[in-house]
Amino acid sequence: MQKYTYIANVNEMKITLTINNATAVVPLYQVFTNGRLVGCLLKETKEEDLVWSGTTLLTQRLALEIGDFIRRTDEFTC
Numbered sequence: 001m002q003k004y005t006y007i008a009n010v011n012e013m014k015i016t017l018t019i020n021n022a023t024a025v026v027p028l029y030q031v032f033t034n035g036r037l038v039g040c041l042l043k044e045t046k047e048e049d050l051v052w053s054g055t056t057l058l059t060q061r062l063a064l065e066i067g068d069f070i071r072r073t074d075e076f077t078c
Contacts, residue, residue, distance in 0.1 A: 006069050008062055019066065029070070031059050041066060 004019040028040035039056030052067030054060035
């Protein structure tokens with residue numbers, strides 16, 4: 001399973017997030033910090049646009065930023 005590592009600024013603090021790729025079994029991107037699940041991201045296509053949303057306040061706040069990072073990483077590695 002592919003994992004992404006992203007460093008985000010939250011309340012003027014840097015936190016390291018580990019993001020598990022969505023799978024057929026778990027269709028959400030699971031977001032962890034310090035080994036603890038802090039929320040999930042959902043990638044949807046609406047009217048030909050890619051839309052990211054989060055399941056918690058933290059992942060909602062960072063959804064677009066992390067989603068863009070995942071998209072750029074996937075484009076670079078493929």
